[in-house]
Amino acid sequence: MLRKVLIANRGEIACRIIRTCHRLGVATVAVYSDADRDALHVSLAGEAVHIGPSPAAESYLQGETIIDAALRTGADAIHPGYGFLSENPDFADAVTSAGIRFIGPSSDAIRAMGLKDAAKALMEKAGVPVVPGYHGAEQDPDFLLDEAERIGFPVLIKARAGGGGKGMRRVESAADFREALASAQREASAAFGDAACLIEKYITHPRHIEIQVFGDDHGNVVHLFERDCSLQRRHQKVIEEAPAPGMPEEMRLAMGEAAVKAAMAISYSGAGTIEFIADASDGLKADRFWFMEMNTRLQVEHPVTEAITGVDLVEWQLRVASGEPLPRSQDELFISGWAFEARLYAEDAERGFLPATGRLAHLDLPEELARVDSGVRTGDRISPFYDPMIAKIITRGPDRQTALSLLSSALAEVRATGVTTNASFLRRLTIQPDFVEGRPETGLIDRHLAELTIGQAPARETMALAALKLSGALEPKTVSDPWGRLSGFRLWSEASDFVELDYRGQHVPISFGSTGEGAYAAIVDGRQVDFGLSRLGEDTYLLEVDGRKRRFHLVPGHRDLTIFGDGENWHFGLIDPLAGEDEIAAGSDHIVAPMPGLVKLLRATPGAAVAKGEALVVMEAMKMELTLAAPRDGTIAEVLVSQGEQVIEGAVLLILEPEFGEPESGEPQDG
Structure with missing residues (x-):
C-alpha cells in the first residue's frame, strides 16, 4: 500500500479522498491556494502546502508547483481527484518522471480519449457502437453541411476537445447550420484552444x-x-x-x-x-x-x-x-x-x-x-x-x-x-x-x-411566525414586573405588537398578539390569520392552521431571519421604524452590491472608523465603475469580500457595527 499521498485538488473530493486514506492508514498532504487557507480539506490532511494565489490557473493548475510540494513532503503518489489536472496527460507524465506514482491511468490512455473524434474512431475499431456522425479532421463548412445532411437533421455540433456543454449546438435544419457551426467553433476555440468540431445525429429522446x-x-x-x-x-x-x-x-x-x-x-x-x-x-x-x-x-x-x-x-x-x-x-x-x-x-x-x-x-x-x-x-x-x-x-x-x-x-x-x-x-x-x-x-x-x-411564496402564517421571532415575542420572558410580561400592552384595547418586515424588497406590515396558550392571531398586510404554535426544539416550531400542522426551522441572523419548511425557505429582514427612508434604502448597517460585478477596490478593514459618504468599495460592472459609500458615521464590523472578488447582486459587502450595543454574530442571507 502507498505510504503518503498528496491530493492535487480541493473541496469535497479532496476531503473524500483524505477520509479513505485515513481509514487505510495512508498519510495525506493537502495543497491550498490563498482562498483556501482555512478550508476544510486543509484541516483534515496530515500536512498542507501553500501553492499560490486564489485563481486556479495560478495554484491548482500549476503542475510543477504541485509536484515540488509532493517531493518536499515525501509523498510517493499524487491523487488528482477530478477536474483541474486530472485528465492532463502532460501532468501525468511529469509526475511519473519525478518518480511519483500518478493515481490514474497512463498518459497514453488519457491522450487516446482526450479528443472526441480520435476516441470515436478508436472505439469503432474496437467494436464499440458509436453514434452515427462525422468524426474526421475536415472542417470546411460546406463539407460539414453535406455531412449533416447525409446524417439527417436534427444534428448536434460538438467541439472535439469539448466538455461541459461548451462548443455544442443542436441544429434543426440546413438553413441554421452555418451560423451554429461558426458559433460553436468560436466558443470551442475560446474554451479549449481548438475550434475543430464533429457532427453527430441528435437523439430526440436521449438518456x-x-x-x-x-x-x-x-x-x-x-x-x-x-x-x-x-x-x-x-x-x-x-x-x-x-x-x-x-x-x-x-x-x-x-x-x-x-x-x-x-x-x-x-x-x-x-x-x-x-x-x-x-x-x-x-x-x-x-x-x-x-x-x-x-x-x-x-x-x-x-x-x-x-x-x-x-x-x-x-x-x-x-x-x-x-x-x-x-x-x-x-x-x-x-x-x-x-x-x-x-x-x-x-x-x-x-x-x-x-x-x-x-x-x-x-x-x-x-x-x-x-x-x-x-x-x-x-x-x-x-x-x-x-x-x-x-x-x-x-x-x-x-x-x-x-x-x-x-x-x-x-x-x-x-x-x-x-x-x-x-x-x-x-x-x-x-x-x-x-x-x-x-x-x-x-x-x-x-x-x-x-x-x-419559481419559488413558493410564504403563507401569511409563515410571515407571522417571522414577525414573532424577529420581534422577540418567542423569547422567554424573565422579568418579574407583571406589566413587563404583557408584550404589546395597550390601554383600553387588546394587546398586540406591530413590526414591518422586508421580503424580497417588499415591506410587509404585520400586527399580532396572543389569543391563548400557544395561540396567536395576526394581521398580515391587511388580512387576518389565526394559528397555533408550539416549540419542538431550539428554533424549531410546529405551526398549526385549520387543523394542519407543519414543522418549521428558524435561523436568525443580524436583524434578519431565514425560515425553512415544506422543502422551501424564505428570508425576512426587520425594518427599523425609526430609520429614515435614506437609511432603509441604503440597508442601514449593510453595504450591499447593487448589481453583479467585480470588487475592484476595497478601502475598509474591520474596526476602522468611517464617516458618512466616505468611499469604501469601488465595483466594476457592465464596463462601469460604481463607488459605494458609508451610509452613516460608524465603525466597520465585518468585511465580507476581498478585493478582486466577483459578487452577485444583493451580496452584503460590509457591515457596520450597530450604533448602540455590540454587533450580533452571524451574517444576513443575500437577497
Whole structure:
C-alpha cells in the first residue's frame, strides 16, 4: 500500500479522498491556494502546502508547483481527484518522471480519449457502437453541411476537445447550420484552444447512461454497472442514480461488455467512466445505445456506484496504484439496492442559476438521512474562483421509490444561509411526476423549468411566525414586573405588537398578539390569520392552521431571519421604524452590491472608523465603475469580500457595527 499521498485538488473530493486514506492508514498532504487557507480539506490532511494565489490557473493548475510540494513532503503518489489536472496527460507524465506514482491511468490512455473524434474512431475499431456522425479532421463548412445532411437533421455540433456543454449546438435544419457551426467553433476555440468540431445525429429522446469501469496493471478490467445521468441542465448533471430505471438485463450486459472493450482497447488502469447515449423513444433497447466519450478519472457521481456495489472506489484506486490486482472479479460484483446523488450548489435557480458567493453564515446538512460529501462548513466562504458546490447528498434504499423519498426528505432538511442554494430546486425535481415514475431524460428540466425554479411564496402564517421571532415575542420572558410580561400592552384595547418586515424588497406590515396558550392571531398586510404554535426544539416550531400542522426551522441572523419548511425557505429582514427612508434604502448597517460585478477596490478593514459618504468599495460592472459609500458615521464590523472578488447582486459587502450595543454574530442571507 502507498505510504503518503498528496491530493492535487480541493473541496469535497479532496476531503473524500483524505477520509479513505485515513481509514487505510495512508498519510495525506493537502495543497491550498490563498482562498483556501482555512478550508476544510486543509484541516483534515496530515500536512498542507501553500501553492499560490486564489485563481486556479495560478495554484491548482500549476503542475510543477504541485509536484515540488509532493517531493518536499515525501509523498510517493499524487491523487488528482477530478477536474483541474486530472485528465492532463502532460501532468501525468511529469509526475511519473519525478518518480511519483500518478493515481490514474497512463498518459497514453488519457491522450487516446482526450479528443472526441480520435476516441470515436478508436472505439469503432474496437467494436464499440458509436453514434452515427462525422468524426474526421475536415472542417470546411460546406463539407460539414453535406455531412449533416447525409446524417439527417436534427444534428448536434460538438467541439472535439469539448466538455461541459461548451462548443455544442443542436441544429434543426440546413438553413441554421452555418451560423451554429461558426458559433460553436468560436466558443470551442475560446474554451479549449481548438475550434475543430464533429457532427453527430441528435437523439430526440436521449438518456445519458454511463458505465463505471476499473482496470489494473495486470490486464484485468471490470465494470461496476451503470449510472443514469440523464437529469441535466445545460449539459451539466444535476441528479444521478444507479442503477438506471427501466434498464433491461440484456442491455445492461451489452453495455457493460462494450465498456470493458473500450477500456481494454487502451490498456486502461484505474477508475474510468464510459459515457453512452441511449435512444429511449421506445424504451431502453440493447441495440439502441452508442459511445459518447470516456472520462479518464473518478467521476463526481461515483458515490452512487459505491452505494449499490459496496465498493470504495478510492480504495480501489489506491490499491491499483500500489500495484495490487483488482480486489474483485466481474462475477463477484453485483447490484444491491438503489441510490441517488444530488449536487447542492451555491446558485440561484430563480435567477437563471446565477452562481452565488459569500460566507456560509449557517450550514446544516442532513447527515442523519444521507451520506453527505462536502468540503465546506459554517463560516466558510464560497468564492468566485472555483466551482460553487457545497455538498453532494447521497441516499440509498432497497428500491428506487425508497431511495428517492429519502433524497427528497434529505433535501428538505438542508439549511444554509449567507448564500443562496439550489436545495429547493433539487427537492422539486425529486417530486416531479416524470422523474418519480422513472422517466429521466436530458430535456426534462428544460421542459419543466418554470415550475421547478419559481419559488413558493410564504403563507401569511409563515410571515407571522417571522414577525414573532424577529420581534422577540418567542423569547422567554424573565422579568418579574407583571406589566413587563404583557408584550404589546395597550390601554383600553387588546394587546398586540406591530413590526414591518422586508421580503424580497417588499415591506410587509404585520400586527399580532396572543389569543391563548400557544395561540396567536395576526394581521398580515391587511388580512387576518389565526394559528397555533408550539416549540419542538431550539428554533424549531410546529405551526398549526385549520387543523394542519407543519414543522418549521428558524435561523436568525443580524436583524434578519431565514425560515425553512415544506422543502422551501424564505428570508425576512426587520425594518427599523425609526430609520429614515435614506437609511432603509441604503440597508442601514449593510453595504450591499447593487448589481453583479467585480470588487475592484476595497478601502475598509474591520474596526476602522468611517464617516458618512466616505468611499469604501469601488465595483466594476457592465464596463462601469460604481463607488459605494458609508451610509452613516460608524465603525466597520465585518468585511465580507476581498478585493478582486466577483459578487452577485444583493451580496452584503460590509457591515457596520450597530450604533448602540455590540454587533450580533452571524451574517444576513443575500437577497
